[in-house]
Amino acid sequence: MIKVVVSGASGRMGQTIGRMVSESADLELVGGINLKPGIFFGVDIVESKNAESLLQNVRPDVLIDFTIAHAAIGNIKLAARNKVALVVGTTGFTAEQTADMEKAIKGYVPAVVSSNFSLGVNIFWQILRDAGKLLKDYDIEVIEAHHRNKKDAPSGTAKTILQILDAEVGPRKKVYGREGVMERQDEIGVHVIRGGDIVGDHKVMFSKNFETIELSHRAYDRSVFATGALHAARWVVGKKPGIYGMSDVLNLKK
Numbered sequence: 001m002i003k004v005v006v007s008g009a010s011g012r013m014g015q016t017i018g019r020m021v022s023e024s025a026d027l028e029l030v031g032g033i034n035l036k037p038g039i040f041f042g043v044d045i046v047e048s049k050n051a052e053s054l055l056q057n058v059r060p061d062v063l064i065d066f067t068i069a070h071a072a073i074g075n076i077k078l079a080a081r082n083k084v085a086l087v088v089g090t091t092g093f094t095a096e097q098t099a100d101m102e103k104a105i106k107g108y109v110p111a112v113v114s115s116n117f118s119l120g121v122n123i124f125w126q127i128l129r130d131a132g133k134l135l136k137d138y139d140i141e142v143i144e145a146h147h148r149n150k151k152d153a154p155s156g157t158a159k160t161i162l163q164i165l166d167a168e169v170g171p172r173k174k175v176y177g178r179e180g181v182m183e184r185q186d187e188i189g190v191h192v193i194r195g196g197d198i199v200g201d202h203k204v205m206f207s208k209n210f211e212t213i214e215l216s217h218r219a220y221d222r223s224v225f226a227t228g229a230l231h232a233a234r235w236v237v238g239k240k241p242g243i244y245g246m247s248d249v250l251n252l253k254k
């Protein structure tokens, strides 16, 4: 059995992951971490200030973190210090936080870090790479929509989309929303929608005179991310220290 602790245990993703771990025959839920203590799926949730003693008491194989960027950095350092493998789903890291995370992980523990754990989005990213190579002279717009409580914008998935486009069509200026009088330049427009309980929609539009190609992905349920995170948790235990992506877990071509 692979022993799992979930940080962000009381959150939307933490609850979904906790439930799915507790229902898995090969995974054992051994604890949760959140801002306030509690119980989830029969195990204790400890306050984040007691997270280190939890890790030392229950000795998990893997910590799955879906919290908020500044909290995730603390949890990642803690796991690395205690030689616990990591699955990091939290998004919204600054460049400095990303560097901090890499420093804490590299050479110490294996970690799968991904802005989106769904199989569909990982395949969408592959298709986008191919589309980008072929559609370099099209106008490109990126649109994402999430529920009203999402804190970071644009989403981590949209940022990964922009990185892929930069790599495939060449770096372009990003214009975040538009207002007033302006002329479209050789830019990528980025548009963020927040409302209701939208789980996660992403669309890339490639437009030219008389035609538009649209690639889009829509998540209907958080279980698609949780399924991927559990897959990553099973895969990461016993790997060499370093940072891996879902393309490694799913064996997709880079």
Ligand SMILES: NC(=O)c1ccc[n+]([C@@H]2O[C@H](COP(=O)([O-])OP(=O)(O)OC[C@H]3O[C@@H](n4cnc5c(N)ncnc54)[C@H](O)[C@@H]3O)[C@@H](O)[C@H]2O)c1
Pocket (backbone or CB within 6 Å): 007, 008, 009, 010, 011, 012, 013, 014, 033, 034, 035, 048, 066, 067, 068, 069, 071, 072, 088, 089, 090, 091, 092, 114, 115, 116, 117, 118, 152, 156, 225
């Ligand atoms: N990679 C993916 O596939 C994927 C999918 C969905 C969401 N996300 C990301 O996961 C993160 C969480 O999303 P959510 O919708 O579950 O958010 P949420 O706000 O519902 O849950 C986050 C939880 O983390 C808790 N938390 C805050 N500080 C903490 C700390 N120091 N220690 C432990 N817990 C702490 C909060 O109290 C909250 O319960 C976000 O960054 C989101 O963008 C990633």
